[in-house]
Amino acid sequence: MPESDxxxxxxxxxxxxxxxLALLAVSILPALYxxxxxxxxxxxxxxxxxxxxxxxxxxxxxxxxxKLAAAAASTTFTDGRGRPLVxxxxxxxxxxxxxxxxxxxATNSSGAGLASAVAIIxxx
Numbered sequence: 141m142p143e144s145d146x147x148x149x150x151x152x153x154x155x156x157x158x159x160x161l162a163l164l165a166v167s168i169l170p171a172l173y174x175x176x177x178x179x180x181x182x183x184x185x186x187x188x189x190x191x192x193x194x195x196x197x198x199x200x201x202x203x204x205x206x207k208l209a210a211a212a213a214s215t216t217f218t219d220g221r222g223r224p225l226v227x228x229x230x231x232x233x234x235x236x237x238x239x240x241x242x243x244x245x246a247t248n249s250s251g252a253g254l255a256s257a258v259a260i261i262x263x264x
Contacts, residue, residue: 180221187219188246188255192227195244196259203263205234208242224249238263 149157195215199207212229219225229244240263245256 183221184219184223184225184248185254187217188225188227189257191215191217191225192244192246192255192257195227195229196242196257196261199242199261200259203261205263208234208240208261208263211242211244225254234263236263 195211199211208231212231215227216224217227225246225248227244227246229242231243232241234240240261242259242261243256244258246254248254
């Protein structure tokens with residue numbers, strides 16, 4: 141009787157392996173989906189934070205009451221996906237040789253808050 145060479149995988153073993161890999165892939169999909177959604181949200185938050193910081197730095201470059209009023213006015217900008225974000229602000233009474241507190245907030249189109257900034261600015 142000749143010796144049979146049974147090395148390698150049979151078709152049944154390959155199918156079982158493919159089913160196990162498919163189950164593993166399906167179980168990982170919710171985590172991947174959640175990660176992508178979180179990444180998109182954090183991208184919008186980072187864009188809003190950068191925009192608010194840019195507004196504060198612009199006021200600090202030339203601190204005047206007019207610049208404060210312009211910074212506190214509603215400004216629209218877009219995130220990385222092209223969705224509109226809006227910044228609004230308020231400030232305490234502006235006077236020469238005094239510090240003014242500037243408060244800014246950025247929201248998305250549904251009104252959900254994404255970022256906020258508070259800055260104390262000296263008006264010479």
